[in-house]
Amino acid sequence: ERGAQGSEKADSTLRLHLTRIEHEDKNIVTFELADLTKQDVDLSLHENLLTISGSLTTEKTTQEDASHLVCERRYGAFSRAITVPAGLKEHEIKASMEHGVLKIEFPKEAKESETKKITIA
Numbered sequence: 001e002r003g004a005q006g007s008e009k010a011d012s013t014l015r016l017h018l019t020r021i022e023h024e025d026k027n028i029v030t031f032e033l034a035d036l037t038k039q040d041v042d043l044s045l046h047e048n049l050l051t052i053s054g055s056l057t058t059e060k061t062t063q064e065d066a067s068h069l070v071c072e073r074r075y076g077a078f079s080r081a082i083t084v085p086a087g088l089k090e091h092e093i094k095a096s097m098e099h100g101v102l103k104i105e106f107p108k109e110a111k112e113s114e115t116k117k118i119t120i121a
Contacts, residue, residue, distance in 0.1 A: 014056060014074050014075070014076055014077070014078035015074075015078070016031050016032070016033070016052060016078055016080040017031065017032045018030065018031050018080070018082070020082070022108070023108075024108075025107060025108060026105055026106060026107050026108060027084075027105070027106055027107075027108060028103065028104070028105050029082060029103075029104045029105075030101050030102065030103050030104075031052060031080075031101070031102040031104075032100065032101060033054075033097070033100055033101065033102050034100040035056060035100065036054060036056060036097075036100065037097070038097040038102075038120035038121075040054045040055065040056070041053070041054040041097065041102060041120060042054055042117075043093075043095055043104070043117070043118040043120065044115055044116065044117060044118065045084070045088065045090050045093065045115065045116050045118060046115040047086065048083055048084050048085065048086040048087075048088065049081045049082070049083060049084070050081065050082050050083075050084045050093065050104070050106075050118075051079060051080070051081045052078075052079070052080050052081075052082075052102065052104075053077070053078060053079040053080075054077070054078060055076065055077045055078070056074075056075050056076065056078070057075060084106050085106070085107065085108065085109050088106060088107070089116075090116035090117070090118050092106060092107055093105070093106045093118055094106070094121070095118055095119070095120045095121065096120065096121045097120050097121075102120070
């Protein structure tokens with residue numbers, strides 16, 4: 001990522017990579033969330049925005065005289081919102097997490113908005 005002056009600038013925030021697949025009656029979205037559990041991830045629905053957020057903390061070195069020589073992994077808070085059909089209800093969204101992949105399924109069209117918490121199975 002380039003800064004305002006054209007210099008290289010490190011991006012310390014996590015970027016969630018997604019795959020979105022459209023079926024005849026539903027959409028399936030998957031996110032790579034390696035090293036996270038479902039307890040580390042929050043899903044919320046507000047109007048037609050489904051927000052995925054959480055935080056990945058750094059590994060601490062166990063020895064006082066040790067430090068990382070190279071650390072290319074990113075840590076910290078993350079958040080990403082995706083658009084879902086307007087009027088979608090939280091009970092119409094199914095979320096599961098397995099092997100570091102969060103899978104979210106929702107219908108292509110909603111039946112009928114306030115913020116609701118969604119449980120990850």
